[in-house]
Amino acid sequence: MPNKNEEAKSENEKKRVKLANKKAKLENKKLKQKETSSKNKKAEIENKKAENKEAKPEELNAKTSKYIKYVSIAILVLILITIIGVLNINRNKNINKDDGVTKIVTSFYPMYIIAENLVDGASNVELTNMADVNVGCLHNYTLKTEDIKKVENADIFISNGLGMESFINKLIETNNDMDVIDSSANVKNTISDDDEVNPHIWTNIDNYIEQVKTVAEKLKEYDHTNAKVYEDNKKEYISKLVKLKNKFNVELKKLQGKRAICLNEAFEYMGKDLGLQLTTLKTDHEESTLSAETLKNVIDVAKTQETKIILVDKNDNKSNAQTIANEIDAQILELNSGLAGSLDKDAYINAMEENIEKLKSVEN
Numbered sequence: 001m002p003n004k005n006e007e008a009k010s011e012n013e014k015k016r017v018k019l020a021n022k023k024a025k026l027e028n029k030k031l032k033q034k035e036t037s038s039k040n041k042k043a044e045i046e047n048k049k050a051e052n053k054e055a056k057p058e059e060l061n062a063k064t065s066k067y068i069k070y071v072s073i074a075i076l077v078l079i080l081i082t083i084i085g086v087l088n089i090n091r092n093k094n095i096n097k098d099d100g101v102t103k104i105v106t107s108f109y110p111m112y113i114i115a116e117n118l119v120d121g122a123s124n125v126e127l128t129n130m131a132d133v134n135v136g137c138l139h140n141y142t143l144k145t146e147d148i149k150k151v152e153n154a155d156i157f158i159s160n161g162l163g164m165e166s167f168i169n170k171l172i173e174t175n176n177d178m179d180v181i182d183s184s185a186n187v188k189n190t191i192s193d194d195d196e197v198n199p200h201i202w203t204n205i206d207n208y209i210e211q212v213k214t215v216a217e218k219l220k221e222y223d224h225t226n227a228k229v230y231e232d233n234k235k236e237y238i239s240k241l242v243k244l245k246n247k248f249n250v251e252l253k254k255l256q257g258k259r260a261i262c263l264n265e266a267f268e269y270m271g272k273d274l275g276l277q278l279t280t281l282k283t284d285h286e287e288s289t290l291s292a293e294t295l296k297n298v299i300d301v302a303k304t305q306e307t308k309i310i311l312v313d314k315n316d317n318k319s320n321a322q323t324i325a326n327e328i329d330a331q332i333l334e335l336n337s338g339l340a341g342s343l344d345k346d347a348y349i350n351a352m353e354e355n356i357e358k359l360k361s362v363e364n
């Protein structure tokens with residue numbers, strides 16, 4: 001039989017075992033809890049990592065777009081710098097006023113009269129005519145040494161265009177810094193014969209107005225400092241020319257449809273504008289250059305067509321005109337082609353007024 005002591009011992013033993021078990025259970029619980037929390041933590045970290053990974057492309061995108069922005073701005077700035085540079089080069093070329101004076105040279109008399117009207121009152125402008133005023137037309141002209149000298153230091157050269165200045169390339173070679181104005185640039189009403197354009201456009205007042213406009217606009221562009229002067233002068237001159245054209249139209253209406261022989265090609269434009277049925281002969285502004293054969297043909301045709309008008313320049317020889325006139329009983333009209341004359345600003349207008357008076361005198 002177990003004694004009381006032994007019983008108590010075993011009782012204690014049981015209690016200890018129970019406690020140990022409880023402890024073990026608790027430890028297990030703790031461990032399990034720890035495991036779960038560490039698993040959770042790990043999962044959280046994994047999640048965060050994944051989130052981070054996902055965030056990275058966004059960050060990259062933001063970086064790329066920022067980069068593109070900077071590059072675009074840099075390109076824009078570069079383009080702007082280039083544009084400003086080019087503009088400056090042009091401006092420097094255009095305002096070649098090394099001595100503070102804009103030197104304008106015109107090729108011949110009609111261009112000189114246009115320029116004279118436009119530069120009136122402009123500051124620091126020097127106007128020179130290249131060819132001698134009495135040279136007349138330039139369409140067969142050979143450059144002289146003094147002409148080249150005048151153009152050598154020019155800033156702006158004003159030409160008629162349409163082949164009138166056949167020597168233009170030589171002038172540009174001499175001075176490639178100057179700006180060349182082609183006054184015919186916007187003239188649409190041109191007359192061609194055998195693929196050759198008649199360059200004497202200014203005898204049609206509407207064409208002349210276009211020439212004035214073109215020269216004025218280009219002067220404004222090349223010499224900014226006087227732009228307002230050129231603009232005001234252009235308006236004033238054109239208003240005078242428009243009045244002249246109206247007078248021309250009203251007073252010379254009766255000439256429409258009449259037949260005429262034109263012995264000076266400069267009047268081909270004026271004759272067409274008048275509505276004349278023209279027979280134009282190429283004479284290089286000198287009717288005496290007509291051959292006997294041509295003269296006979298002209299007379300024969302004029303007889304059958306009952307031509308009563310012959311147009312010549314008042315400075316022409318008139319020997320052939322007289323021969324034809326005697327044969328067909330026609331009236332010789334000695335007109336002013338505006339190729340030579342006084343240096344008066346109104347020289348063109350006066351020449352045209354003179355022509356209107358002569359043309360008005362046509363009898364039948």
Ligand SMILES: [Zn+2]
Nearest residue numbers: 137138139200
């Ligand atoms: Zn000519």
